[in-house]
Amino acid sequence: MIAALEVTPAWYLILGALLFSIGAFGLLVRRNPLVMFMCVELMLNAVTLTFVTFSRTLQDTGGQSIVVFVLVVAAAEVVVGLAIIVALLRKRPHATADDIALLEG
């Protein structure tokens, strides 16, 4: 029976969905800012996987182009985000995401 199983695009989509939801859960639950970043990267990866799948099934190169852009943007985002975290943590070395609540007026 296993021999008859065929990998359809749906499988990739489902995998992407799983990755995305795991990433979302992690983002909401973790407090360490860098781990939160990593969860965001997880989600982005899920999205790129989905795009590539659709690009192949729909025979459209646009999907792959978008993946390129996603990559670029993710890189830029990581750079800037980490710069912010560096600036923050220099002053307050053990800050977590919850400590931003101290900014509340």
Next chain:
Amino acid sequence: MIQVELVVFVIAGAACLAGALGVVLSENPVHAALSLVGTLFGVAVLFVAQEANFLAAVQVIVYAGAIVVLILFVLMLLGVDEMEDLTVEPLVGQRIAAAVVSLGILGLVFGAIASTGYEATGVVGEIDADVADINRLGESLFTDYLFAFEITAVLLVIAVVGAILLARRPVGDEIIDRGQDERAEVIAERMAAAEARAGGTDLDESADADDDEADDESATEEVSS
């Protein structure tokens, strides 16, 4: 005959999921970063399986090679590598709500996929199968999406400038790294404990411990300079 694609998918998929769970569940952020690398590799393999070879390469180079390294840099640099206490959740009900939300998203996407009859519906394009994917991608980027391409170049420049500005030490700012003092305390404690245990009989061990201590101290000194 078991299909190659099936085997590849199963292995790569398992790697992805294991990595994802590792990111979310690791207490140590460095372990999380490493798990992320696992996921990224898995995704790259899946790209290859989908005949997006170029993208797989780019994924490995940019994501696993650059972004994760960056994250690790910052982790080590700032000492954010301390363990997070995962047993505690300061916000009431956050975990449950998070679980509900992520399950909701999962369910909805499943539903969307199922409703199409597990087929991809949408506008079907035309691809010349003879042309390599990298050629196709290049053509698409430089003709259809040229403007977006140029904008991303600008975006990168802005990101670099912004990062330099944000992460720069303000002029005349004192270097305060309280973490260093704590670390020195911890090390001193451990030293005392080790000496108490050893009783000063094992010279090698104490010598090793001294070396370790010296390494530790020099490492912290380097960090602070």
Next chain:
Amino acid sequence: MTDLVWLIPALPLAGFLVLVLLGRRLGEPGAGWLATAMCGGSFLATLVVYAGLLGEDEHDRSVVKTLFEWIPVGDLQVDIGFLADPLSITMALFVTGVGTLIHLYSIGYMHGDRDFPKFFVYLNLFIFSMLMLVLGSNMLVTFIGWEGVGACSYLLISFWFTNEANASAGKKAFVTNRIGDWGFLLAIFLAFSSLGTIDYAGVTAGAEGLPAVTATAIGLLLFVGAVGKSAQIPLYLWLPDAMAGPTPVSALIHAATMVTGGVFLMTRVNPILAAGYDWAPDVIAWVGVITALVAATIAVAQNDIKKVLAYSTVSQLGYMFLAVGVGAYVAAIFHMVTHAFFKALLFLGSGSVIHGMHDEQDMRRMGGLRKLMPVTAATFIVGWLAISGVPPFSGFFSKDEILLYAWGSGGVQGKLLWGIGLLTALLTAFYMSRQVFMVFFGEPRWNDPVPVAVGGGGSDAPADDLGEAATDADAVEVADHGEHGDRIEPHESPWLMTLPLVVLAVLAATAEIINLPFSGDLHFLGHWLEPVLGENEAHIDVATGTKVALAVVAIIAAVTGILVASLIYLRRRVKAVEPRVLAHAWYYDETVTRFVGGPGTKAFEAVAWFDAHVIDGAVNGVATLVRTSGRGLRTVQSGFVRSYALGISAGVVVVLGYFLTRLYI
């Protein structure tokens, strides 16, 4: 000529405005002369309009002059306009005429008062309001005048407001009037909703088509208003207290003009009364005649010179409502005119006495004044004879006509009404004679140490009645007469005060010529008012012999009253009977006070509680709701980024779900 009808109220209004701005500068007596001139000018204007109406043909004697559109809202069209027709011009004539005489009198009476100009400001405003009332072309303009005279009455009653009793009396008058006004307002609403218009022209035209229920409702609601304004039972209790005001005020407002407003209103809407049930006018007649009787009984036991006249006014107004109730509108108006003359005369005369007695109002301290105040006495006696119904003075003719129509209204009820009216006439003669004898005849008592009740053989009116009468009378007419010290030397009043008395006396003696009963041709007033009254004027079928007999009986009643009074108060042969219950006005005032203070207050408090907690509570509740919900919602803004992230994710799920379900379900 009739176009000048707007001038009639305009002149007093102008006087009011000028005096408001410049009154203090004009001072005494300039302000008074200006006010009198304005009122006199108004009288002349009325004469001109009257002449104009006379020149018109009988059927064209209703002229409406609209000044401007006031409320054009949907179906409601209310203009500020004047209706010059026989009824309104008759009213305007005696209002302005008597008003001018009283203005003249006031210049002398208020001499030396600190607020001399203010008095004339209010007087002119009053004349203006009264003229709006009688000349209005629709119910709303009448109502404006109605409210205006109520307000001026309040202002003038409490003219010497530094005395708390005076201020209270003013408030009492205003509040009691308000109850009547409620009825008037409801009638206006009802008239508009059923007739679509509140113009008198439209109302008279449409009244026939009204269902009897509606017509009765409107008529009786207007009667409620009239009861308040004209001091009938049960809303008469403000009028005796209103004697706290200066005497010219009592003469003008509470005798000649304002209180007649109710009778005028009922006459004006006579088509509506005719279109209602038959029992509705009977109600009016009975209320009138009972009020007349009760007031007369109270007047018998009063010791304040003005209080007697106040209750007498209530009683005579009852006669007018009796007339209206039996359909004798002409008789009602006739009596109104003659009453205006002789009642104003009596009040002004009493004012003259008070002035001469240096603000003494208790009749037990007077006596024998006819030698010292001859003009006052002579004119007062003319008024006395008129009100008592002694021919050939005018009061006899007008009162007799009312009694005749009562008798002729038919059935047992008619005879009963006549009988009660006759009894009241007897009492009227009695108490007025009592007053005259106590004040002008007999021995002077003003220098006696303690006021004792007058009358042969002592009386059972104990000393505390004096206290009650004195404070009730609010006899604090503060005028500048201190120089005579304790020993009072009564003197005659100046010509400013006696001239109006003489004029009024002449009028009271001769006013009957406007409506003599001897022949149809002499019924001037009846013919004059015919366009207004039309079919609704009652026609009685009484033989001439019966008429003469009734007249004779009335004369006998009057003479009897005078004789009995003379026996008691002049010749001191018979002991005076003045029971306390009458002196206290049947304890009506006390009952009302106790009710309002007791259950009434509880009811008011309940209403106030409702207003504070339910109505205000609803408003405040909205605010409280906003505040508490805001406080609750504020917790969402915790500052925790992860909570915000959770919110965003939840939103994503919702939006996704919405689109998916929309597409696929």
